[in-house]
Amino acid sequence: MKPAAFDYVRAQHLDEALDVLKQQGGEARVIAGGQSLLPMLNMRLAKPAVLVDVMGIPGFGEIRREGDAIVVPAGVRQAKLLARLGLATEQPLLAAALPWVGHYQTRARGTVCGSTAHADPSAEIPLCLVALDGEIRLRSRKKRRSLKASEFFTGMMVTDKAEDELIEAVAFPAAVKGAGYAFREVARRHGDFAIVACAAMATADAIHVAVGAVADRPERRSYPLLEGSALDDALNAFAWELDARDDIHATARLRRDLVRSLGREVIEEALRCRA
């Protein structure tokens, strides 16, 4: 199928994009890498009157450090973040998770902020944001605001973003000194969306584990340094707390089993990787 007719604005600066979003209300959509939006347009699941392309906005293509945060603006493609020099030391979870985001070709076009805005519950980037307690920076003509990832993702492909807002950047906390990180996922084939994905961070006195593709959004839990059956019990409770879904790829029961087994694997690996 072909998309319904739309106007196209390639914004030359941020104010131009924000003006279009404000003037058009819900009729305008941001387009970044187009890897999720174009299929939706072609299937006519979305019929915006105007597409606002943010990829040419000055400054949107450069990753920067702000203290302990790795700030990734809206024009940064997933491949660029993955190729960042020293990423494996700067934030090992991102280095481990990004190769699982689609394929080489989709990462070369898709953006980090686009994946965040799309809010697929199986997507790896939203999972990393939740696991690391990262931040989403939103901007409209009226104001700037910043939300924790756990506040931003509110449901299945639903977020707290208003119609006149765009994601200006996301911020991932850089690695905490001495902490260990790990990521694992089960998918039918490499590059497919996850059936279950787990991310963990272990510090000297705490374990944080986050799970994607099970409920309608990624979820995170924090524990003291549990071991043995106490850790199994905690993961079992987490698996039951998640509103796991059946779909054509897996049953809710398989997903809960994977939360227990993958959850344990990532926690053990994160504990081992502590410096």
Ligand SMILES: Cc1cc2nc3c(=O)[nH]c(=O)nc-3n(C[C@H](O)[C@H](O)[C@H](O)COP(=O)(O)OP(=O)(O)OC[C@H]3O[C@@H](n4cnc5c(N)ncnc54)[C@H](O)[C@@H]3O)c2cc1C
């Ligand atoms: C074959 C294939 C396999 C894939 N596999 C995976 C996978 O395994 N894991 C995974 O996570 N993803 C996967 N994807 C999706 C891919 O990662 C997309 O790149 C990503 O989901 C969207 O990023 P984008 O820049 O292409 O956004 P677009 O497609 O341009 O936009 C997606 C949505 O986000 C909105 N949006 C984009 N940028 C902003 C912004 N700055 N502010 C506000 N709203 C914005 C758009 O309006 C739209 O609603 C796959 C895609 C394909 C085609």
